[in-house]
Amino acid sequence: MPRTDLGDMEHLVLLAILRLGKEAYGIPILDEVCARSGRDVSRATVYVALKRLEQKGLLVSRLGESTPERGGRAKRFYKLKPSGLKALRESREMFLGLWRDYESVLDRA
């Protein structure tokens, strides 16, 4: 079965969702991505990544509770599907393998 290739932002978003668990909705995902990457990532970038990951079948979303400060609008929580976990694991193995092979090359450069 072909591996699902993940982009840089898709990686960050998937890992953020994994870390946040049940509280993975728009705002905490953005905060986690910014904190972990050290970059000032825009909201639009995160929502587009979430959309792409759902289209790839790696994520599933559900509507949760609403709160007064949200004007009564429900939160959309995200969760990794088994295919999403598989994609992350395969990506990790690929990068670990690359670094094992090329670490000495980087050190010599």
Next chain:
Amino acid sequence: MMATDHTDDTDETRVPRTLTMVARLIPAWEREAILGDLLEDAESRGLRGARRTAWLAGECGAIAAGLSVQRVRAWFVLPPVHEVVSGLAIDGRAVLRGGAGGAALRALLFVGSVATLVLGVELLVGSLMSAAGF
């Protein structure tokens, strides 16, 4: 009895009219959750009045634009731009010059350009009508 200076907290959960129009560009099934996220974030940042409206409209517009581009990209498999340009520059010129094949390719390019323009206009009109509430 002295009138108390009461601030109605629910005022800040109102969606400004400007934002409602811009938000219509976001696909319907995602719109409410994204609007809710933006309202919650604006509240946590302590934004009020015109600053709040401008911030919400800006963020909403950027999200709508990003999601719209993503939707259009999903309809096509787009090669990298530099590959298309270099391919046309290197191979296209010779092909376009010669005979029946060149004429057919020129015709295809013309039809493709018109189709792209029509699609672009349709998307624009659809987005504007959606934003206006139709």
